[in-house]
Amino acid sequence: MSDVRVAIAGASGRMGRMLIEAALKEEGVVLASAFDRPQTPFIGRDAGEMAGVNTGVQITDDAAAAIAAADCVIDFTRPEGTLVHLALARELGKAVVIGTTGFDAAGKAAIAEVAQQVPVVFAPNMAVGVNAVFKLLEVAARILDEGYDVEVIEAHHRFKVDAPSGTALRMGEVVARELGRNLDACAIYGREGYTGERKPETIGFSTIRGGDVVGDHTVLFAGLGERIEITHKSGSRMPYATGAMRAARFLGGRSSGLFDMQDVLGLR
Ligand SMILES: NC(=O)C1=CN([C@@H]2O[C@H](COP(=O)(O)OP(=O)(O)OC[C@H]3O[C@@H](n4cnc5c(N)ncnc54)[C@H](OP(=O)(O)O)[C@@H]3O)[C@@H](O)[C@H]2O)C=CC1
Numbered sequence: 001m002s003d004v005r006v007a008i009a010g011a012s013g014r015m016g017r018m019l020i021e022a023a024l025k026e027e028g029v030v031l032a033s034a035f036d037r038p039q040t041p042f043i044g045r046d047a048g049e050m051a052g053v054n055t056g057v058q059i060t061d062d063a064a065a066a067i068a069a070a071d072c073v074i075d076f077t078r079p080e081g082t083l084v085h086l087a088l089a090r091e092l093g094k095a096v097v098i099g100t101t102g103f104d105a106a107g108k109a110a111i112a113e114v115a116q117q118v119p120v121v122f123a124p125n126m127a128v129g130v131n132a133v134f135k136l137l138e139v140a141a142r143i144l145d146e147g148y149d150v151e152v153i154e155a156h157h158r159f160k161v162d163a164p165s166g167t168a169l170r171m172g173e174v175v176a177r178e179l180g181r182n183l184d185a186c187a188i189y190g191r192e193g194y195t196g197e198r199k200p201e202t203i204g205f206s207t208i209r210g211g212d213v214v215g216d217h218t219v220l221f222a223g224l225g226e227r228i229e230i231t232h233k234s235g236s237r238m239p240y241a242t243g244a245m246r247a248a249r250f251l252g253g254r255s256s257g258l259f260d261m262q263d264v265l266g267l268r
């Protein structure tokens, strides 16, 4: 199979930098372009500068030209930016890997619609370990289907803008699906004041924000007399970035369709 030429959106962001580094290392992937918003001070600088590498690819503020130069755009930015880049990818007939979290229902519907015309991987967490945890949660929920309260706890760095994390929400969705519940109806996002006793069918979410925590997620199944905790801790952003490269390679040769990392990793 031929190399996949990737365009990195949000090139100077935390994930953008990591994605550039991963693209330079990953076999079968070529860094075609990198772009960011016009106001960032990194426009015109070499995409590898922050990793101490000269790539010959300059960060541009011309998203359309950057996407046109690639087979696949990899986007970890913000929902509003991703939707603009997605529309450009559709016009230009390019594949899209979306790692951005925090979409509302309309944003998710827009992604599904574009995926009818171009291939898209859309996943809140591209790390292999987290995707393994999604499978472990299916098994745990099937076994612990009665008498256990489900709580999802996540911690991230102080700069994160959405809560709960996309990963925490997906964990809640996975467990709710296995338990035959609808997450929209049973989720409790934080508690305060006189809450009354916990309702057994609820799935609670707790969010911690602080310092430079890369990303920790725990799903707690709490029964009377025992507790089971399934935890994933990220020590680096590189597993997200290498997962995104796998996703870009997975899309090579596909003409349309909406996929997630479970598809990419063959875990479906
Ligand atoms: N799926 C996964 O595996 C992972 C997903 N994420 C998600 O990726 C996203 C980015 O995270 P992170 O890298 O930490 O964020 P950063 O804020 O560090 O980077 C975001 C980048 O996108 C740019 N940007 C912001 N708003 C827009 C916009 N409206 N249009 C175009 N570009 C924009 C920023 O530019 P500027 O600096 O000018 O604001 C910046 O370069 C988040 O949604 C996060 O939850 C993160 C890690 C893993």
Ligand SMILES: O=C(O)C1=N[C@H](C(=O)O)C[C@H](O)C1
Residues within 6 Å of the ligand: 101, 124, 125, 156, 160, 164, 165, 166, 167, 168, 214, 215, 216
């Ligand atoms: O913003 C982050 O940093 C992360 N965001 C993703 C999420 O919202 O789940 C993935 C990871 O937890 C890091």
